[in-house]
Amino acid sequence: MQNHLTGPSDVEIVRRIIDGDVNSFELLLKKYQDHVLRIVKKHIPYSEVEEMAQDVFVRAYQALANFKKEGSFKQWLSSIAVRTCYDFWRKQYRSRELPMSDLSERHRDWLEKTLSSESDLSFSEESRAKEAGELLDWALSKLSAKDRVVLELVYLEGFSVKEAADLLSLSVSNVKVRSFRSRKKLEKILTALIST
Amino acid sequence: MKSLGHKLGVLKKILCQAYHEKENINVGDQWQLNAMRRIRNLGPVQSGLSFFMLFEQFVWRLTPATCLLIIVGAIIFLKLGFFPDYDVLTLFINDTEELSLAQLF
Numbered sequence: 001m002q003n004h005l006t007g008p009s010d011v012e013i014v015r016r017i018i019d020g021d022v023n024s025f026e027l028l029l030k031k032y033q034d035h036v037l038r039i040v041k042k043h044i045p046y047s048e049v050e051e052m053a054q055d056v057f058v059r060a061y062q063a064l065a066n067f068k069k070e071g072s073f074k075q076w077l078s079s080i081a082v083r084t085c086y087d088f089w090r091k092q093y094r095s096r097e098l099p100m101s102d103l104s105e106r107h108r109d110w111l112e113k114t115l116s117s118e119s120d121l122s123f124s125e126e127s128r129a130k131e132a133g134e135l136l137d138w139a140l141s142k143l144s145a146k147d148r149v150v151l152e153l154v155y156l157e158g159f160s161v162k163e164a165a166d167l168l169s170l171s172v173s174n175v176k177v178r179s180f181r182s183r184k185k186l187e188k189i190l191t192a193l194i195s196t
Numbered sequence: 197m198k199s200l201g202h203k204l205g206v207l208k209k210i211l212c213q214a215y216h217e218k219e220n221i222n223v224g225d226q227w228q229l230n231a232m233r234r235i236r237n238l239g240p241v242q243s244g245l246s247f248f249m250l251f252e253q254f255v256w257r258l259t260p261a262t263c264l265l266i267i268v269g270a271i272i273f274l275k276l277g278f279f280p281d282y283d284v285l286t287l288f289i290n291d292t293e294e295l296s297l298a299q300l301f
Contacts, residue, residue: 029232049221050230062242132210156212190211194200
């Protein structure tokens with residue numbers, strides 16, 4: 001079906017691609033590139049974002065024949081994006097390519113100053129974002145790949161357990177248990193950090 | 197002196213904010229071109245026909261011919277009088293020495 005205001009629908013574009021018009025995929029890429037980037041940027045280190053965004057679209061293209069026409073393409077693509085991020089962390093944890101070192105003195109100093117200052121957010125925005133981002137990555141690296149992604153989806157992004165389960169193709173009970181355990185574990189890590 | 201609970205609350209808030217600020221990082225615009233290049237190199241989308249679907253489509257079509265071949269083969273063997281069990285038993289009874297040596301080598 002053709003919508004004269006917004007161009008061909010996603011289903012129409014998918015049909016064209018399956019019929020052999022590979023270039024039509026560019027329409028989907030342009031339409032959803034910001035959406036995919038938003039997901040990937042949050043889950044993956046900055047240096048890997050571009051590569052991962054490419055991988056998401058390549059995987060979507062390869063799986064296009066499995067897209068169920070009655071569902072939402074955006075939802076289907078989101079699921080591929082989240083699972084691509086999860087696969088990234090699974091590979092990283094298996095090969096341990098990312099450093100798992102302890103926090104540096106710089107981070108400890110920053111943490112001490114931030115938590116002891118009277119005003120909670122007294123440091124400059126830029127400095128806070130950088131140090132806090134590194135601290136968050138350090139804390140999340142202590143969790144398993146699956147726990148990490150579940151925690152990010154449920155507690156940091158605010159998805160419901162059902163939505164997170166759909167995105168990761170896991171059962172609702174599995175996500176519920178994982179999100180609870182991983183949150184407790186993260187709290188334990190952070191408590192130990194600020195107690196020392 | 198702030199309590200541990202308060203400090204934890206502040207830290208969680210800062211980390212949560214840092215997580216959402218990741219969204220603001222800038223990314224180059226070459227990745228879309230690279231993605232399309234990779235996709236064009238892959239060629240047209242696979243129709244999603246799995247091995248089992250191919251089995252269903254093509255192998256089952258050959259079933260009548262296969263059954264016919266089995267029946268014709270059985271009739272030919274019966275006509276020729278080929279009974280492998282009977283032949284082996286006869287060989288074993290008539291020439292036990294040769295059979296046991298043959299089994300050794």
